[in-house]
Amino acid sequence: MESRGEPESSRAPAGEILVDLGTTAQYNLCTRRNPTMTNRTILLPLLVTCLMLWSCDDTTKKTEGCGNGLLDLGEACDGSQLQGATCASLGFYNAQGALACTAECGYDVSACGGHCGDGVVDGAYGEQCDNANLNGNTCASLGFSGGALSCGANCTYDTSDCTTLCGNGIVEGDEACDDGNPENDDGCSSACLEETGWTCDSDSPSACTTICGDGLVVGDEACDEDELASSTCETLGYYGGTLTCAAATCDFVTTVCETYGRCGDGQIQAMYGEECEGSDLDDQTCQRLGYYGGGLACRTDCRFDLATCEAAGRCGDGIRQAMDDEDCDGSDLGAATCETLGYGGGALGCLGTCLFDLSQCADRISPNIGTLKYVPAGTFQRDETPTNLSTVSAFRMSQYEITRAQWTAVTGWADPSNVNYSSGVNDPVQMVNWYHAIAFCNRLSLLEGLTPVYAVPGVDFGTMWYVQIPTVEDAAWNEATANWSADGYRLPTEAEWMWAAMGADTENPGVTNTTGYMKAFSGSTGSNVIGDYAVFGYYTSEPGRTMTASTSPAGTKLPNELGLYDMTGNVWERLWNLNSGSPSGPLTDYRGENVGSGRLRYGGNWSCSGVGCFISFQTSDAPSYQNAAIGFRVVRN
The missing domain is CATH 3.90.1580.10 (paralog of FGE (formylglycine-generating enzyme))
Known part of the structure; x- marks a missing residue:
């Protein structure tokens, strides 16, 4: 066979393999044709190599692994091969979702929705919790008094380790009482124990009453026997007297206190600093108190309410009121000086009567x-x-x-x-x-x-x-x-x-x-x-x-x-x-x-x-x- 113009010396003997070392040559180890050489060639006399080349088979075979459409060992799926699985069979809530296979031959459950065990609480499907996700709740928030809340395999609360709830209005377990609230000082404590000075019945909820006569002041008792809870006639607003306690009702007995009087009894008692009582102003008015006008009233502490009087002003309020014949008031001299008043000089002052103090004027x-x-x-x-x-x-x-x-x-x-x-x-x-x-x-x-x-x-x-x-x-x-x-x-x-x-x-x-x-x-x-x-x-x-x-x-x-x-x-x-x-x-x-x-x-x-x-x-x-x-x-x- 001719070399198509190539020199004779460049042709290889029959049966020899030429390896193209050129940079542009294509080499196929599984072909018997000698490639065209564009650069120099070398003879590869190695018998082993020739034998290997002569043994190559150019028949195409399918490879093993993910993506070949066949279920190989370790693959959940491959292409459309899902082994009969569905979203529902895998435990997901969206039974109508389309299960698919990922490029890595694992299930693609993105269209299947949630499922118990994914750590997300799906309340729409009845989940209360999911694994460690308790949806922010504890035993206490669920109405128990304490304990450790957990999540069951069916994504509902496991309250087996929560303690009994005191305050639910039901006397149960070792509770002495349960009045339906977690408050103290009402007879039944926050631990559902009967408090000192009280007695509670066994009803649910418990009804608790104070024990009048035990010397303890509790609940709505004002006093109990000689115990007056630091109260006196004076602390009750009276001006004197001796306070005692009614044995049958545990209420204060103020009979002696009342002989001393108090603010609000309708009698003005000036000796105790009272200025008025209700509508009784002791014949006083704003004007008689030195103000220029206003409507006098009485406060709840039996002192005058001077708000409107003060709005009308008076001598001594620091505001000069010329319309009421004040020369001055405190430091308010109304721009007057010793000189404007006809003196030769000096320091003008103001008397307590709101008239000028001219003693320092020359x-x-x-x-x-x-x-x-x-x-x-x-x-x-x-x-x-x-x-x-x-x-x-x-x-x-x-x-x-x-x-x-x-x-x-x-x-x-x-x-x-x-x-x-x-x-x-x-x-x-x-x-x-x-x-x-x-x-x-x-x-x-x-x-x-x-x-x-x-x-x-x-x-x-x-x-x-x-x-x-x-x-x-x-x-x-x-x-x-x-x-x-x-x-x-x-x-x-x-x-x-x-x-x-x-x-x-x-x-x-x-x-x-x-x-x-x-x-x-x-x-x-x-x-x-x-x-x-x-x-x-x-x-x-x-x-x-x-x-x-x-x-x-x-x-x-x-x-x-x-x-x-x-x-x-x-x-x-x-x-x-x-x-x-x-x-x-x-x-x-x-x-x-x-x-x-x-x-x-x-x-x-x-x-x-x-x-x-x-x-x-x-x-x-x-x-x-x-x-x-x-x-x-x-x-x-």
Whole structure:
């Protein structure tokens, strides 16, 4: 046979096997054909190899193992060969499921559902448990008192190792009782034992009752013989007494306790701190307790319920309530300061009465007449009639009567004083009529840049001369009007002078003064002497009288409670009011009528008796009248 163009030398002798070592050759050990060699060949003379090659059989045989469709040893199935098994025959719950065979020749039960023993509790098929899976239950959760729960071969609970259930209402086994609950202290304990102090019947469930008379307090017994369970009349809410126990019922006997009373018995017992009882408020109201309104009620502890009272407020609650006439409350001063109140400076405080504490405020100082003392607002009885009450607003008053030196310095006018009845220029100015006094007030106001209070038709107080002031009755000057809101200087009103002279009752701020009008002199306490406070009585023989027929320097004597000097004595002090009398009843900032026979003056003088120094003593004269015992002092709002 030809080699199809191959060299002769490359052909192998007949009967020899060539092994292709080339990288692209295919070699079949079971063929007798010599493969085409693309690379060099070698001769394999090994006889054994040839014999083996000659013995190869190219007939195809089926192999053994999984996947050959035959059931081999150790295989559950192979392909469609299932050995007649089904889901149901294997114990699975889905009898209609399709059993199959896996590639590993084991049963594929994925479509068969669950079965007892798979560890999954299939409740739909009646399983309570499955192997170690007890579905979260224990003997106790199944109603037993204890023990070890297990799962049976049929996937139901095996309770053979659970102990008997105490509390199921059935007396069984060694139970002394069973009242149907697991509670203690009701006669039958949680271990189904009869508790001390109780007796239980044998019914199911057991009914247990206390033994009254055994000295033990159990169940609903309040006490038992002498055992009171630490209770006393006081612990039961009574205010005293001896508590005992009823032998037949084991209830408290409170007969003696009740004689002492308790909150809730309908009787207010203030000695034990009760303020009220039910609807009995002991005639109290929010207002009587110091509040500004609200509806008082009584709490269950017999103390006042002040909720609505407190909502209305009171002095002392720390909230300034100006609508209820509080100046301040605690630290709430309403933006007021000593300065806004007319003082020169200092620290403003608040009294417990919710009025300003001015004790640390410095007095306002006028550069021309010196200190102006603050006079707080107040209400006082002005005469012997209790209903004749006068209320005045706060104001400032010159600490001293206007002196001769101040007169000339302020006005630039000549000193009108009668020097024969004066010890010097520091004495009060005198020989001034009412017209002189209001003219001085306006000149002082203009000097200090304040708004003048008084107006007289056709009169310019800024340019007038002293000689232009009338010394006889003058109709135009008698028509003088006052601007009470102006910040300038003016004469005191009758009510202002009396209130200042009695000391404004600084000991009882905010309280109506009913006795000050009876004072014998300004600064009087009832036991001190007039001679220490007033220059008076030259023409008398009274103790303490002055021995000089003249005025004395202003401030020679002691001041009154407000620090005001010579409010009584030295010279009479002119006031704004006409001598027209006052209406009866309460008056507020009363300034008098516009008609009358003369202008008032108060305070007595160096020559008159002590009677003239009484706070309530008044006299009057024509507005043009001049005298060596008449002067004045000034005030400001």
